[in-house]
Amino acid sequence: MVELRGRVRRLGDRVNTDYIISSSRKKETLDPQQLKRWLLEAVDPAFAASVQPGDLLVADEAFGCGSAMEVAVTVVLAAGIEAVVAKSFSRTYYRNAINNGLIPVECDTDGIGEGHFLALHIGAERVTVSNKTTGKKVAARPFPPFVLAILEAGGLVPYLRSNGGFREETQ
Numbered sequence: 001m002v003e004l005r006g007r008v009r010r011l012g013d014r015v016n017t018d019y020i021i022s023s024s025r026k027k028e029t030l031d032p033q034q035l036k037r038w039l040l041e042a043v044d045p046a047f048a049a050s051v052q053p054g055d056l057l058v059a060d061e062a063f064g065c066g067s068a069m070e071v072a073v074t075v076v077l078a079a080g081i082e083a084v085v086a087k088s089f090s091r092t093y094y095r096n097a098i099n100n101g102l103i104p105v106e107c108d109t110d111g112i113g114e115g116h117f118l119a120l121h122i123g124a125e126r127v128t129v130s131n132k133t134t135g136k137k138v139a140a141r142p143f144p145p146f147v148l149a150i151l152e153a154g155g156l157v158p159y160l161r162s163n164g165g166f167r168e169e170t171q
Contacts, residue, residue, distance in 0.1 A: 002103065002122040002152060004083055005132075006056040010114040011043065015059050016066030017093065019043050021075045023067075030071055032078035039079050053080030056120070058112050060086065063104075064093020073100045083120055085109060085129060085140075098147055101155030105129060107140035124148060 019042045021035050029035065039048040057063075057076065063086035064072060073096045076084065083103035097104040105120060107129050112118070116133035127140035143151065146166070153159035160166075 001124070002120070002148075004054075004056065004103070004118075004120040004122075006054040006082075006118060007052065008058045008112055008114060008116040008118055009047075009051065009055050009081075010112065010116075011040075011057060011059040011063075013060040014062045014065055015040075015043065017064055017069050017072035018066055020064070020072040021069075026069075026071065032071060032074040035071065035075045036078040039075055048079065051079045051081065055079075055081050056118055057081055057084040058086070058109050058118070059084065060109055061088050063089045064097075065090040068092040068096070070096050070100065073097050073102050077102050085112070085118070085120070098150055099156040101151060101153075101158070103151055105140045107138050111136055122148070122151070 020040060021038060022042055025035055025038045037048050041048065063084060077100060083105055085105040085107060087109055088106060089104050094104050105127060111134060112131055116131055119130040119132055121128045124145060127142050128137055129140050130137045150156055150159045153162055
């Protein structure tokens, strides 16, 4: 079971990977610790400076569309954001998120606003998103057991290191 609580940083539809971290910023480095100061600068130039560890990104449709660059996930993690809640994700961003330990929660995000406070409860049977500001609670798309195990380990590499490969029941 994974439980997270955090302040909402609200985004809209089709936040592509170049909005998350501009391709022009990757010319000098791919180090997420360096790149995090430019997180979402195309959306809001002051965004990165306003992020606090534990914040949660909330978006609408097609979060992470565009190119399949893994750094668009690792820069979010470097900023101290452990989960993104969205109506939908691009498939490559979703897989990159899981592989790197960023939790991609799919649910209805209507009614979740900037600055709201969310509690995420991620379990084997179900995932719920509770908006502590409005009192609204929504069910999110559950994770298959093998995905939940990868997320609980902190990503694919930590999972493989701790298990020496895939456990039989996750194959």
